[in-house]
Structures are given as C-alpha cells and as structure tokens.
Amino acid sequence: MDAPVDAVERFTIQSESDIALVRRRVREVAQELGFDAFATAAITTAASELARNVWTHAHGGDSAIARVLDGRRKGVRLEFRDRGPGIPDLPRVLAGGYSTARSLGLGLSGSKRLVDEFHIESTPGRGTLVEVTKWARY
Amino acid sequence: MKRDSIPILRVGDTLLITVHTELHDTVAEAFQEDVLGAIERSGAAGLIIDISGLDMVDSYVARVLADTGRMARLMGTRSVLVGMRPEVAATLVRMGYPMEGVETALGVDDGLALLATARVR
Numbered sequence: 001m002d003a004p005v006d007a008v009e010r011f012t013i014q015s016e017s018d019i020a021l022v023r024r025r026v027r028e029v030a031q032e033l034g035f036d037a038f039a040t041a042a043i044t045t046a047a048s049e050l051a052r053n054v055w056t057h058a059h060g061g062d063s064a065i066a067r068v069l070d071g072r073r074k075g076v077r078l079e080f081r082d083r084g085p086g087i088p089d090l091p092r093v094l095a096g097g098y099s100t101a102r103s104l105g106l107g108l109s110g111s112k113r114l115v116d117e118f119h120i121e122s123t124p125g126r127g128t129l130v131e132v133t134k135w136a137r138y
Numbered sequence: 139m140k141r142d143s144i145p146i147l148r149v150g151d152t153l154l155i156t157v158h159t160e161l162h163d164t165v166a167e168a169f170q171e172d173v174l175g176a177i178e179r180s181g182a183a184g185l186i187i188d189i190s191g192l193d194m195v196d197s198y199v200a201r202v203l204a205d206t207g208r209m210a211r212l213m214g215t216r217s218v219l220v221g222m223r224p225e226v227a228a229t230l231v232r233m234g235y236p237m238e239g240v241e242t243a244l245g246v247d248d249g250l251a252l253l254a255t256a257r258v259r
Contacts, residue, residue: 048194106234
C-alpha cells in the first residue's frame, strides 16, 4: 500500500447525492487511466457501495480519490472515512453474512471482492476507515 | 428529479420500462410506485425492465430492480429484466449478488418472446 500517490481529490459525503458524485468521478478517473469496462464497473460499484455505507451507517464522512503509480502499473485508490458507530464484528461483516442496517455486510464484502487491495480499520464508537485499490490491467 | 423521468411504454399486453437514469435515493421508491401504478391501470400481463442504459448496478440498485419484479409478480404480472451489460453481470456475480429468482433475457425481443412462451404453457 505504499505506491506513490498522484493527484488526490477529496469529497465530503453529506447527502445521498454525494454518493453519485463520488461514483461519477471514480468512473472518470478509471477511464482516464485506461481501465477496461469490467475494471471500471468494478471500482465504480465498489465506490458506490462504500460511499453508501458512509452515508447509511454514519450519516456522512469523507472520501478521497487518488491515482497511484507503481512502476508501470496505474491504479485508483479510494479512501472512505467516517466517525460513525464503527463495526463491532468485522470478520462476520466481511464474510457477508451480517447486516445491521440492510446492506452493510453486502457492501463491504462485495466491494472487497471487486478490488485488488482492501484495508479496513474500525473502532466501535469512533468510526471506520476503508481503503481500496484497483489496478488497470494490460 | 421529476417523477415521470422514467418512460413506461405499452407493447401489446406488456409494459416496457427503460431505465437510464440512476435509480438512487428518492427516485427508487417513486420508480416502483410508478411501475406498479402503470400495471394496475393497464392490466398488463407482463413487465419488461430494460437496463441496457445502466453502466453500473450496485447492490442497492440491484435490490430495487429485484424488488420491483417481486412486487409486480405479487400483483400477478410476470416480469423480465433485460439488457444487462456484461460488465454489470460480472460485477454483480463477483460481489456475491447474482439477483437470484429474477428472470432475465438478453434484450427486449428475447424478453417479449419469453413472456409469450410463458403465457402458452
């Protein structure tokens, strides 16, 4: 997770329409980096799931979209950070069989399967940080 | 967004709905209500939802689409989801949301054919 990071764009998620805003920008960046339709759909969908989790479970938070370069590889790295209730049983949530407010488990386990790198930190009562990376394929 | 942003066409005794706006947020419930209202008014035997215009379907949109089909079925109208793009199908299966129980067809014509054969049986 220590590949050089290029241009970072930050977004605040404070309404439902911000989910669409983040998703649209992720799609644009992925296409600019030469992602094919499958990889673009994967990272855009992951962004949508994670942004929706921030909105649904924490009623808002912050996100960042970064272009990452690792040797000849180009990728998109996304960060979602909130100060919501956190996730008490992370392993179970990541296994996809758990859902407090409908889609938390599906959103996290699903987006984990769509990206190349997935990192999550969650402290009950403090909040959650999710960082994902998807690389372009050549 | 206006409630009438998603056009509903009638083809014979089938309703054809083409989704090309994002089904997020408050639009989703309005969409379902519009579709169910149109079924009641038209007495349509079949419902085709065309999503060839969607380049992304996340679990939220997938649930809205699947639920709409279930609601239609409860009313007695069979529904078929058509036009799913390859990258959308791949993404849904990879993320573990294959929309089980939802009838699908490649395109509108195939959807109409499926509904027609179903009626004969």
